[in-house]
Amino acid sequence: MDKLTAMQAFVRVVEAGTFTKAADTLGMPKPTVTRLVQSLEQQLQTLLLNRTTRRVTVTADGAAYYDRAVRLLGEIDELESSMSRAKVSPxxxxxxxxxxxxxxxxxxxxxxxxxxxxxxxxxxxxxxxxxxxxxxxxxxxxxxxxxxxxxxxxxxxxxxxxxxxxxxxxxxxxxxxxxxxxxxxxxxxxxxxxxxxxxxxxxxxxxxxxxxxxxxxxxxxxxxxxxxxxxxxxxxxxxxxxxxxxxxxxxxxxxxxxxxxxxxxxxxxxxxxxxxxxxxxxxxxxxxxxxxxxxxxxxxxxxxxxxxxxxxxxxxxxxxxxxxxxx
Missing domain, CATH: 3.40.190.290 (D-Maltodextrin-Binding Protein; domain 2)
Incomplete structure (x- = not known):
C-alpha cells in the first residue's frame, strides 16, 4: 500500500462525506478509494470511519488521525515546493x-x-x-x-x-x-x-x-x-x-x-x-x-x-x- 496515497484518500473522504464524492475529486475509481482506506485501517488496526448507506462519519480515532494527517500532508506539500522551482514559479x-x-x-x-x-x-x-x-x-x-x-x-x-x-x-x-x-x-x-x-x-x-x-x-x-x-x-x-x-x-x-x-x-x-x-x-x-x-x-x-x-x-x-x- 502507498501509505501517502491512502492518507490522502482518507482525508478526502472525511472532507467530502462520501466515498463517491471523494473519488470524483481525486479522479480515482470509487473501489480504489475504498480499498485504500480499508488498507489504512488494517495497517493501523483501528476503525477510522463509520459507514452508512448514505454517508460516512469519522470515529474518535479517525478524527485524531485526520488532524495529524492534514498537517503532515501540508508539510510534505510545502517541503516539495521548497525543494523545487515551484517556490519561484508555483x-x-x-x-x-x-x-x-x-x-x-x-x-x-x-x-x-x-x-x-x-x-x-x-x-x-x-x-x-x-x-x-x-x-x-x-x-x-x-x-x-x-x-x-x-x-x-x-x-x-x-x-x-x-x-x-x-x-x-x-x-x-x-x-x-x-x-x-x-x-x-x-x-x-x-x-x-x-x-x-x-x-x-x-x-x-x-x-x-x-x-x-x-x-x-x-x-x-x-x-x-x-x-x-x-x-x-x-x-x-x-x-x-x-x-x-x-x-x-x-x-x-x-x-x-x-x-x-x-x-x-x-x-x-x-x-x-x-x-x-x-x-x-x-x-x-x-x-x-x-x-x-x-x-x-x-x-x-x-x-x-x-x-x-x-x-x-x-x-x-x-x-x-x-x-x-x-x-
Missing amino acids: KGRLRIDVGSSVGTLLLIPALPDFHARYPDIQIDLGVSDRPVDLLGENVDCVIRGGELTDQSLVARRIGEFHLILAAAPSYIKRNGVPVHPTDLEDDKHRVVNYFSHRTGRMFPFVFHRDGESIEVEGRHSLAINDSSAGLAAGLAGLGIVRTTTFQAAPHFASGALQPLLLDWCGESIPIHVVYPPNRHLSSKLRVFVDWVAELFSRSDLIHRKCSLPKPGATQPAEQDAAVAVAA
Missing part, C-alpha cells in the same frame, strides 16, 4: 468558486495577467451565486460578498461592494421616478427582488442618509437569486433593480440604466477570499489570494459609491480599464 491545480458577476466582469477578464505571471497554475473556476461547501466540494477558496456566517473559515477582506438602485428608461417612462425609498412599496412601482439560495427569503432594500436608515420590502413581479440575472432584468425594464456600482457603471454611461435615489446610499457589502482552516495555504493558493487582493485594490469601481459617470460621459483610459476588469 504550479498545480486550484479549484476556485466566485459569484457570477465577479467571475464574468472582474476575474475572468483579468486572468490573462494572472496566467502571464504564473503559467504553471491551472484554475478550475466555478461561477454562480449559490453557497459552496468548501470541504465537501474540495474547493480551495471562494470569493464572496457579504458577512461571514461560518466563523470556522479563514477569510481575508479584499474590498467591498456598494449597492445602488437603478432602472431602465423604459421602466421610468411607464412608472415614473421614485423620490423616496418608501415609494418602492407603492402600487405603481415594481422591484426586482433577490432571494436567498438557502431559505428562499427575500432580502429587503436598505437605505442610509444623514444617520437615518430605512428598510423596505418593495413589490416585485420577479425575484431572482443571481446578481447577473438581476441586472439583466433591470436592463429589460422588468422593475427597479438593486445592483452594485461596478456592475451598473457601464450601463449608466451608455444610458441603458438610470441611477435612482442617489441621495440615499445603499448598503456596502464586504468582499472576502475564504478558504478552509485545515486547507494548507500552499504557494499556489497564496499567490492567487495576493493577486486577487491586488486586483480589487486597484479597481476604481469597487471603491466607488454614489459618484458615478453621467450617461454618455467619456471616461479616462484608466477608468475604462477598471470598467473592463471590475464587476
Whole structure:
C-alpha cells in the first residue's frame, strides 16, 4: 500500500462525506478509494470511519488521525515546493468558486495577467451565486460578498461592494421616478427582488442618509437569486433593480440604466477570499489570494459609491480599464 496515497484518500473522504464524492475529486475509481482506506485501517488496526448507506462519519480515532494527517500532508506539500522551482514559479491545480458577476466582469477578464505571471497554475473556476461547501466540494477558496456566517473559515477582506438602485428608461417612462425609498412599496412601482439560495427569503432594500436608515420590502413581479440575472432584468425594464456600482457603471454611461435615489446610499457589502482552516495555504493558493487582493485594490469601481459617470460621459483610459476588469 502507498501509505501517502491512502492518507490522502482518507482525508478526502472525511472532507467530502462520501466515498463517491471523494473519488470524483481525486479522479480515482470509487473501489480504489475504498480499498485504500480499508488498507489504512488494517495497517493501523483501528476503525477510522463509520459507514452508512448514505454517508460516512469519522470515529474518535479517525478524527485524531485526520488532524495529524492534514498537517503532515501540508508539510510534505510545502517541503516539495521548497525543494523545487515551484517556490519561484508555483504550479498545480486550484479549484476556485466566485459569484457570477465577479467571475464574468472582474476575474475572468483579468486572468490573462494572472496566467502571464504564473503559467504553471491551472484554475478550475466555478461561477454562480449559490453557497459552496468548501470541504465537501474540495474547493480551495471562494470569493464572496457579504458577512461571514461560518466563523470556522479563514477569510481575508479584499474590498467591498456598494449597492445602488437603478432602472431602465423604459421602466421610468411607464412608472415614473421614485423620490423616496418608501415609494418602492407603492402600487405603481415594481422591484426586482433577490432571494436567498438557502431559505428562499427575500432580502429587503436598505437605505442610509444623514444617520437615518430605512428598510423596505418593495413589490416585485420577479425575484431572482443571481446578481447577473438581476441586472439583466433591470436592463429589460422588468422593475427597479438593486445592483452594485461596478456592475451598473457601464450601463449608466451608455444610458441603458438610470441611477435612482442617489441621495440615499445603499448598503456596502464586504468582499472576502475564504478558504478552509485545515486547507494548507500552499504557494499556489497564496499567490492567487495576493493577486486577487491586488486586483480589487486597484479597481476604481469597487471603491466607488454614489459618484458615478453621467450617461454618455467619456471616461479616462484608466477608468475604462477598471470598467473592463471590475464587476
